[in-house]
Amino acid sequence: MSNHSQPRVAVIGGGVIGVSSAYHLARSGARVWLVTEGAFSSGASGRSLSWINSASGWSEHYHRFRMIAIDRYRTLFAHQPAQDWLRFDGGLMWQPPEKADALHEIHAYQLAHGYESHLLTAEQVADQVSGVDPAAIPAQGAIWNPGEGWVDLPSLINYLTEELIGYGAELITNAGKASVISHGGHVAKISIERHDAIGVDAVLVATGFGVPRLAAELGVTIPDATSTAMLIRTRPVETGLRAVLNTPRVSLRPAPDGGLAVDADWTTSHIDLRADGTYRVPAETIDELLAEASDALTGAPALSAAAYGIGPKPVPGDGEPVLGQLGGIEGLYVAFTHSGATLALIIGELLGYEIITGEQHPLLTPFRVSRFR
Numbered sequence: 318m319s320n321h322s323q324p325r326v327a328v329i330g331g332g333v334i335g336v337s338s339a340y341h342l343a344r345s346g347a348r349v350w351l352v353t354e355g356a357f358s359s360g361a362s363g364r365s366l367s368w369i370n371s372a373s374g375w376s377e378h379y380h381r382f383r384m385i386a387i388d389r390y391r392t393l394f395a396h397q398p399a400q401d402w403l404r405f406d407g408g409l410m411w412q413p414p415e416k417a418d419a420l421h422e423i424h425a426y427q428l429a430h431g432y433e434s435h436l437l438t439a440e441q442v443a444d445q446v447s448g449v450d451p452a453a454i455p456a457q458g459a460i461w462n463p464g465e466g467w468v469d470l471p472s473l474i475n476y477l478t479e480e481l482i483g484y485g486a487e488l489i490t491n492a493g494k495a496s497v498i499s500h501g502g503h504v505a506k507i508s509i510e511r512h513d514a515i516g517v518d519a520v521l522v523a524t525g526f527g528v529p530r531l532a533a534e535l536g537v538t539i540p541d542a543t544s545t546a547m548l549i550r551t552r553p554v555e556t557g558l559r560a561v562l563n564t565p566r567v568s569l570r571p572a573p574d575g576g577l578a579v580d581a582d583w584t585t586s587h588i589d590l591r592a593d594g595t596y597r598v599p600a601e602t603i604d605e606l607l608a609e610a611s612d613a614l615t616g617a618p619a620l621s622a623a624a625y626g627i628g629p630k631p632v633p634g635d636g637e638p639v640l641g642q643l644g645g646i647e648g649l650y651v652a653f654t655h656s657g658a659t660l661a662l663i664i665g666e667l668l669g670y671e672i673i674t675g676e677q678h679p680l681l682t683p684f685r686v687s688r689f690r
């Protein structure tokens with residue numbers, strides 16, 4: 318891919334996808350510059366529930382990809398057993414009483430795919446899943462997925478950036494906007510608002526919800542279903558909860574600092590975008606979400622918000638990742654995905670492979686930009 322013995326690659330975007338890709342590239346021998354607008358984790362990766370799963374009715378190829386993604390986390394977990402930011406303590410999901418059929422359909426899908434899935438009664442939940450109030454479980458029960466987990470993305474990003482420094486990569490934060498400059502149909506350099514331009518052989522654009530905009534500037538359409546989402550982090554609280562909970566009105570999981578991470582789709586309609594680009598959510602919405610979380614937990618503990626983050630949640634229009642070479646410019650790659658917490662390690666590994674070798678990896682075939690033509 319290069320006239321140089323060591324390929325020179327810039328990765329734009331300091332979220333989990335950019336950082337994981339930079340890590341895998343540097344580990345494979347590339348000279349890497351990781352450039353991001355603000356601080357690491359300042360985008361969606363800093364306000365993610367980060368439930369590691371393949372629970373829903375995905376396409377066959379996407380389910381397989383997610384399962385391989387989970388396997389990479391298990392390897393990391395085996396190598397870093399003492400850390401407190403990656404856990405495989407299971408996931409518990411339930412539906413409202415009127416949606417018993419939907420719950421059974423999910424359970425049947427999971428069983429058919431060999432995804433470990435158990436239908437538990439409220440009594441069994443009380444015995445097997447610590448911290449959950451069995452009174453919250455409806456008559457049809459709840460699905461227990463012991464193989465699921467969660468990751469604290471800012472901690473994972475810290476871990477990977479330390480490794481990156483060890484590989485000699487250059488990390489450029491608070492750089493302002495970076496953009497790609499091509500010459501003769503090939504990537505030539507990246508220009509950076511608050512830094513000198515860098516000449517490179519390849520660029521990976523991993524700018525989260527910004528990817529479709531960049532593609533549009535190059536005449537390539539990537540359908541975009543990005544939404545706005547909020548994540549609350551609570552103050553430390555004694556709950557006994559270890560699993561990820563997905564209930565009809567709230568999703569939550571423990572966090573390394575002893576608090577909880579909490580979100581719910583319904584809060585999106587309560588969020589206002591102000592003229593100055595900041596977001597506003599009523600205090601009652603935060604109170605209501607925390608009350609829903611408390612109701613799911615043993616003893617209904619008082620929960621208070623330590624912080625919350627609101628912003629775009631990148632989602633491709635057809636719900637599947639968009640990965641690999643973009644359009645006709647040689648050396649230009651993109652990564653745009655939802656479920657980026659689950660997928661981060663495998664995406665970084667396989668994009669790193671493609672950029673270094675110039676070969677297309679078969680697992681990425683269904684996720685190419687060209688599918689939208």
Ligand SMILES: Cc1cc2nc3c(=O)[nH]c(=O)nc-3n(C[C@H](O)[C@H](O)[C@H](O)COP(=O)(O)OP(=O)(O)OC[C@H]3O[C@@H](n4cnc5c(N)ncnc54)[C@H](O)[C@@H]3O)c2cc1C
Pocket residue numbers: 329330331332333334335352353354355356357358359360361362363364365366367368369370493494495496523524525526527546547548580629630631652653654655656657658659660
């Ligand atoms: C509330 C919420 C809940 C979620 N829950 C889950 C879940 O349970 N499971 C799961 O798997 N996933 C979940 N996700 C999704 C997951 O968090 C995201 O898919 C992932 O974090 C996206 O990472 P990213 O690196 O693509 O983007 P981001 O984290 O947004 O990073 C992009 C970075 O690029 C920088 N940037 C942008 N433009 C430029 C530019 N021109 N120049 C330089 N830098 C630039 C930004 O500043 C940002 O730091 C959730 C997300 C949210 C918001």
